[in-house]
Amino acid sequence: MNFALSDEQEFLKEAARDALSRFKTVEAAREALDGGELPDLWPTAVEAGWPGLLVSEANGGAELSPLEAMLVFEELGRVLASVPLLGHLPASFLLDRGGAAEAAAACAAGDARAAFVPARPPGDVDARWTVEPAAGLERAAAPTLDGDGLVTGAVHWVPDPLNGKRRRAAEWRDPDHDGRELPISVSVPIGEGPTGFGSFEFWQRRRLPLDPNLSDALDSISELVAEVLERRRAEAETEKLKNEFFALVSHELRTPLTSIIGYLELILEEESGEVADEQRQFLTVIERNARRLLRLVGDLLFVAQVEAGTLSLERHGVDLESVVRDAVEAARPRAEQAGVELVAHTEPVPALDGDGDRLAQVVDNLITNAVKFTPAGGRVTVRSGRREGSVFVEVTDTGVGIAADEQDRLFERFFRTKAATEASVQGIGLGLSIVRAIAHGHGGEVACVSEEGVGTTFTVELPIPIHEVTRR
Amino acid sequence: MSDAPRTVLVADDDEDILQLVSFRLERAGYTVVTAADGQQALAAARQHQPDLAVLDVMMPGLNGYEVTRQLRADPATAAIPVILLTARVQEADVSRGFEAGADDYLRKPFSPQELRSRVQAILARRPSVT
Numbered sequence: 001m002n003f004a005l006s007d008e009q010e011f012l013k014e015a016a017r018d019a020l021s022r023f024k025t026v027e028a029a030r031e032a033l034d035g036g037e038l039p040d041l042w043p044t045a046v047e048a049g050w051p052g053l054l055v056s057e058a059n060g061g062a063e064l065s066p067l068e069a070m071l072v073f074e075e076l077g078r079v080l081a082s083v084p085l086l087g088h089l090p091a092s093f094l095l096d097r098g099g100a101a102e103a104a105a106a107c108a109a110g111d112a113r114a115a116f117v118p119a120r121p122p123g124d125v126d127a128r129w130t131v132e133p134a135a136g137l138e139r140a141a142a143p144t145l146d147g148d149g150l151v152t153g154a155v156h157w158v159p160d161p162l163n164g165k166r167r168r169a170a171e172w173r174d175p176d177h178d179g180r181e182l183p184i185s186v187s188v189p190i191g192e193g194p195t196g197f198g199s200f201e202f203w204q205r206r207r208l209p210l211d212p213n214l215s216d217a218l219d220s221i222s223e224l225v226a227e228v229l230e231r232r233r234a235e236a237e238t239e240k241l242k243n244e245f246f247a248l249v250s251h252e253l254r255t256p257l258t259s260i261i262g263y264l265e266l267i268l269e270e271e272s273g274e275v276a277d278e279q280r281q282f283l284t285v286i287e288r289n290a291r292r293l294l295r296l297v298g299d300l301l302f303v304a305q306v307e308a309g310t311l312s313l314e315r316h317g318v319d320l321e322s323v324v325r326d327a328v329e330a331a332r333p334r335a336e337q338a339g340v341e342l343v344a345h346t347e348p349v350p351a352l353d354g355d356g357d358r359l360a361q362v363v364d365n366l367i368t369n370a371v372k373f374t375p376a377g378g379r380v381t382v383r384s385g386r387r388e389g390s391v392f393v394e395v396t397d398t399g400v401g402i403a404a405d406e407q408d409r410l411f412e413r414f415f416r417t418k419a420a421t422e423a424s425v426q427g428i429g430l431g432l433s434i435v436r437a438i439a440h441g442h443g444g445e446v447a448c449v450s451e452e453g454v455g456t457t458f459t460v461e462l463p464i465p466i467h468e469v470t471r472r
Numbered sequence: 473m474s475d476a477p478r479t480v481l482v483a484d485d486d487e488d489i490l491q492l493v494s495f496r497l498e499r500a501g502y503t504v505v506t507a508a509d510g511q512q513a514l515a516a517a518r519q520h521q522p523d524l525a526v527l528d529v530m531m532p533g534l535n536g537y538e539v540t541r542q543l544r545a546d547p548a549t550a551a552i553p554v555i556l557l558t559a560r561v562q563e564a565d566v567s568r569g570f571e572a573g574a575d576d577y578l579r580k581p582f583s584p585q586e587l588r589s590r591v592q593a594i595l596a597r598r599p600s601v602t
Binding site: 251255261262 | 486488489492495499530559580581582583584
């Protein structure tokens with residue numbers, strides 16, 4: 001159905017408005033209508049007896065200001081213009097199609113006149129329904145219909161949970177239905193307290209008796225949403241506490257370790273006098289363990305940063321070959337101590353856009369692991385070079401290997417293999433998760449191939465910057 | 473350029489680290505002025521006009537960032553280079569230091585070589601004022 005005004009109707013409406021703008025009161029307007037001063041269409045409405053009713057309904061029975069009167073009559077003009085089309089349709093049908101105003105017009109035409117009743121007072125309205133009568137608040141589009149709560153079409157105001165003010169319901173329009181107003185809302189509070197988290201509002205074109213099933217469903221939804229929001233709030237709070245905690249831990253653990261290591265270094269450098277061999281040996285044990293503790297703190301903080309998504313890489317041109325060579329040299333004393341042969345085969349590769357310290361950590365973790373899990377007499381081979389669009393670092397050992405059913409879980413935080421636990425190899429299961437996090441942070445990947453009793457190969461692949469790829 | 477020893481202001485609320493850094497710098501041939509907190513550091517900077525300030529970030533009252541900002545805001549101390557000492561590891565902390573006007577930063581724990589080379593590098597950029 002199309003309720004657009006024809007040119008003629010538009011003209012009549014304009015004429016009616018012009019005419020009405022001269023009147024101070026509704027009565028004056030009515031007299032003018034009675035006196036035939038207005039276009040032919042208007043007396044029809046007056047005879048139907050509803051303009052006055054509408055006006056007084058809309059204004060709580062009081063007289064309207066000239067402006068308000070004009071606005072109401074303008075609305076009437078629009079409604080009236082539709083009457084020829086609507087006269088034969090029952091009001092309920094029209095309301096089913098969302099046309100409160102059109103239904104009012106139908107009523108005016110005599111089809112549903114008995115349906116005009118005052119809106120319920122606010123106190124009588126089901127708390128879930130925030131519909132309120134429009135009187136005195138804003139012009140009415142149409143009177144309220146149906147005392148049994150079947151349908152209401154009044155423009156009304158609802159509390160806006162966002163700013164506590166009231167907002168006109170008819171601001172909402174149905175884009176699927178000619179952009180017509182959606183004057184009815186169901187508001188479901190979410191959360192406890194006077195405002196809680198706010199409320200769900202459902203907007204529709206007509207009012208229906210509240211279905212208990214729907215009501216229950218809405219209540220469940222609101223409870224669910226409140227739960228989710230409450231959890232989010234708690235999570236955000238936890239996240240904040242966690243970050244503060246790690247910042248504190250970072251500071252509180254590193255500061256004493258700085259002193260421990262710093263003063264040990266002073267003693268070992270014999271700044272305070274000669275150090276006997278045995279003393280040196282014992283002090284070296286202290287220093288090694290202090291550094292181990294420091295490393296552990298660093299690893300835990302690193303994992304926490306990855307978790308919190310606050311890990312940041314300080315990227316600049318990195319020469320991977322020298323990173324690998326340095327890591328191999330740093331690990332050499334440990335390998336020798338363990339009786340493991342450490343071999344490096346590296347080749348120059350293009351500069352990477354990466355974090356040198358973090359990449360060194362990757363290589364170091366892999367070599368450290370390989371040495372730890374390789375029995376004396378075994379060998380650890382470190383290779384690095386270029387493969388298509390990426391560079392790789394590969395650490396191969398002739399160690400104990402990793403059971404097939406454990407390989408999938410290797411990169412999980414705090415995962416330790418049975419072999420590691422049984423042989424009480426030092427570690428808390430963070431090294432490989434850190435390797436993977438750093439590789440991923442560089443857009444790369446890490447993979448593992450292993451056979452029990454034969455050995456293991458870890459391969460890290462990192463992308464080469466695109467301008468380097470094309471330079472080959 | 474004069475051969476007079478350069479003066480370095482060191483500020484840290486942790487007495488042990490204050491002594492450790494001071495000792496290392498004295499051994500490296502610098503004259504060291506110490507401060508136990510941010511307020512003292514500001515006062516010492518104005519009084520002694522050091523060639524360099526090594527400031528701990530986490531100090532009660534005025535932290536290292538704030539001290540750096542106030543040094544920069546005062547024409548009498550604006551030119552003093554600043555190295556921040558931080559036990560924190562986040563990159564955000566580092567960039568915050570540079571925003572405050574620091575010239576360099578040093579992460580705790582630092583090796584004595586690291587401390588020496590950072591201090592030397594910054595002082596080399598700057599002609600001696602004494």
